[in-house]
Amino acid sequence: MAGEIEKALVVLSGGQDSTTCLYWAIDRFGLDAVSTITFDYGQRHRIELECAQRVAEFAGVENVILPIDTFAALGGDALTDPGIDVEQDVDADTGLPNTFVPGRNLVFLTFAAAYAWQRDIGHLVTGVAQTDYSGYPDCREGTITALQHSLRLGMESEITIHTPLMHLSKRETVELARDLDALPAMAYTHTCYNGKRPPCGVCPACELRAKGFAEAGIEDPLLAAQ
Amino acid sequence: MAGEIEKALVVLSGGQDSTTCLYWAIDRFGLDAVSTITFDYGQRHRIELECAQRVAEFAGVENVILPIDTFAALGGDALTDPGIDVEQDVDADTGLPNTFVPGRNLVFLTFAAAYAWQRDIGHLVTGVAQTDYSGYPDCREGTITALQHSLRLGMESEITIHTPLMHLSKRETVELARDLDALPAMAYTHTCYNGKRPPCGVCPACELRAKGFAEAGIEDPLLAAQ
Numbered sequence: 001m002a003g004e005i006e007k008a009l010v011v012l013s014g015g016q017d018s019t020t021c022l023y024w025a026i027d028r029f030g031l032d033a034v035s036t037i038t039f040d041y042g043q044r045h046r047i048e049l050e051c052a053q054r055v056a057e058f059a060g061v062e063n064v065i066l067p068i069d070t071f072a073a074l075g076g077d078a079l080t081d082p083g084i085d086v087e088q089d090v091d092a093d094t095g096l097p098n099t100f101v102p103g104r105n106l107v108f109l110t111f112a113a114a115y116a117w118q119r120d121i122g123h124l125v126t127g128v129a130q131t132d133y134s135g136y137p138d139c140r141e142g143t144i145t146a147l148q149h150s151l152r153l154g155m156e157s158e159i160t161i162h163t164p165l166m167h168l169s170k171r172e173t174v175e176l177a178r179d180l181d182a183l184p185a186m187a188y189t190h191t192c193y194n195g196k197r198p199p200c201g202v203c204p205a206c207e208l209r210a211k212g213f214a215e216a217g218i219e220d221p222l223l224a225a226q
Numbered sequence: 227m228a229g230e231i232e233k234a235l236v237v238l239s240g241g242q243d244s245t246t247c248l249y250w251a252i253d254r255f256g257l258d259a260v261s262t263i264t265f266d267y268g269q270r271h272r273i274e275l276e277c278a279q280r281v282a283e284f285a286g287v288e289n290v291i292l293p294i295d296t297f298a299a300l301g302g303d304a305l306t307d308p309g310i311d312v313e314q315d316v317d318a319d320t321g322l323p324n325t326f327v328p329g330r331n332l333v334f335l336t337f338a339a340a341y342a343w344q345r346d347i348g349h350l351v352t353g354v355a356q357t358d359y360s361g362y363p364d365c366r367e368g369t370i371t372a373l374q375h376s377l378r379l380g381m382e383s384e385i386t387i388h389t390p391l392m393h394l395s396k397r398e399t400v401e402l403a404r405d406l407d408a409l410p411a412m413a414y415t416h417t418c419y420n421g422k423r424p425p426c427g428v429c430p431a432c433e434l435r436a437k438g439f440a441e442a443g444i445e446d447p448l449l450a451a452q
Contacts, residue, residue, distance in 0.1 A: 069295045070337055074344065102340040106380045110336060111296055114328040118300065138380035146379050150372035154332045154364035 005033050008123035008162075009116050011108055012036035012063060014051030014190050016209055017127030017165055020173055022059055023182035024164045025125045035062040035121075037112050041104075042072035045195030054188040066111060071104065105138035106147055113151045113159050122158060129165040129173070141166050170212025178218060187221040198223070231259050234349035234388075235342045237334055238262035238289060240277030240416050242435055243353030243391055246399055248285055249408035250390045251351045261288040261347075263338050267330075268298035271421030280414040292337060297330065331364035332373055339377045339385050348384060355391040355399070367392050396438025404444060413447040424449070 008029040010022045025034045038052040049065060056063035105128060112124050128139035137143060141163065148161045165173050177183055191209045192199035199206045199222065213220040234255040238244045251260045264278040275291060282289035331354060338350050354365035363369060367389065374387045391399050403409055417435045418425035425432045425448065439446040 066299050067295050069293050073292050074337070074340055102343040102381050103336050103377070106336050106376065107333065107340075110329045110332050111300070114300055114333075117328040137382045140379065143376060143379040146372065146376035150332065150369060150376050151329070153366065153369040153372050155328050156363045 004120075005030075006123060007033045007035075007116075007119070007121040008125055009112055009121045010034060010036045010061075010125040011112050011127070012038050012052045012056060013127070014038065014048045014053075014055055014188075015127070016177075016186060016189050016191050016212075017129065017173060018052075019055050019185050019189050020177040020180065020182050021125045021127040021162075021164055022055065022061070023177065023180040023185065025123075025162075026059065026061070027180055029123065031060060035064070037115055038063060038065045039068050039108055039111070040065050041068040041070075045190070045192075047195060047197060048190050051188055051190040055185050058185050058188055064115070066115065068107065068111065070107075103138065105136070106143075109144075109147055109161060110151065113155060113157070116159060117155050117157055123160050123162060125162045125164065127165050128163055129168060131167060131169050169215075170208055171215035174212045174216040174218055178216070183218070183221055187224070189222060191222075230346075231256075232349060233259045233261075233342075233345070233347040234351055235338055235347045236260060236262045236287075236351040237338050237353070238264050238278045238282060239353070240264065240274045240279075240281055240414075241353070242403075242412060242415050242417050242438075243355065243399060244278075245281050245411050245415050246403040246406065246408050247351045247353040247388075247390055248281065248287070249403065249406040249411065251349075251388075252285065252287070253406050255349065257286060261290070263341055264289060264291045265294050265334055265337070266291050267294040267296075271416070271418075273421060273423055274416050277414055277416040281411050284411050284414055290341070292341065294333065294337065296333075329364065331362070332369075335370075335373055335387060336377065339381060339383070342385060343381050343383055349386050349388060351388045351390065353391050354389055355394060357393060357395050395441075396434055397441035400438045400442040400444055404442070409444070409447055413450070415448060417448075 006029060008025045010018065010025050012018045012022055022036060036056045038049060040049055053063055109124060109126060116124060128144065130140045144161055144163055148159065151157065151159055168176060177186065190197065191205045193203040193205045194200040201210065209220065232255060234251045236244065236248045236251050238248055248262060262282045264275060266275055279289055335350060335352060342350060354370065356366045370387055370389055374385065377383070377385050394402065403412065416423065417431045419429040419431045420426040435446065
């Protein structure tokens, strides 16, 4: 790859964090080197896919949507199963929230790496963070490092997974978005676990987002746009 | 899990190797503790799914088929894309055969681990082998070990991936099948890359299988059954 442009692929969910990562990638690799991938895994809130497309369009990068029908077939979690309500508390047996889809990020990043492999893209960017991780073990740094190792071995590649938000608080993530001029794009994002737009304001995801903007002293462009 | 039965899930493709692994798992964990999972990833040869079902039924274990529509969407490989012929030689650019689906085994094992996680199954069994690996880096022991590590971290589980064929030659795999009384089930398996039944006999998969049986001095029950 010597002398060639270094390309990056951002896993874009259409939420605040992955949108910040998109602007981080553009800043680091250049607009022409960046594209985004979004997974249609049967999420109940189809608005996420629409938001991802809008964010990518607003930023001026290509977005591809890849289907994954397997999680819905596996069933049993609140993000894909309309028969299960999102609960605030963790499950007494597993110690995990019922929005946990086992292995979801592992699968997303593996498919992203496969897509990247086919296109000589050497960098993946994902918005996972362990500071405020909501009980998701596949968002931790140790998991991502281990996954990068297995992807490199399994695909004989030198893929690098970047996690610019890994150690940032929500406040710091908002400040990073401001510094990267990513705030205008926030008007097109979606965070609410209940799929509401305007956001419900009471689910854990809405609360966490509001807290971050409040602590940074910045008005959330998503709310300002309503 | 102390005092509980240890359960195992075999990734069953319907081929010779995974069928041998199924009998290995039954021998090790007991018939009642074993179930199988097969992935419908859009393989051109639908007969594989039928063979997997028949092998599981013959062995007396449950088989579940999980869909994965993502590989077909990714495209570009000879196992899922009807527009691409299987080639004998490796690709000059990648050094890999054009039957290579990047990350295929990583995805299979990650979804198998998710399915196992939901059912308190602590053991996965897969028929990958690095002795005669056909250019597939995701069949190597180092890859599997790294993947197990990332699955354990990403799902907070103690999942163990067993690869009983990892260091066996094809001859030794046939001998293991004989020792495990797995030979009768071989009549229901499918190996041919060209999807033929009776097998084409000339593709790399057919040649490898024939060589193993010949070296072990055992007649292939699949051919005897024709």
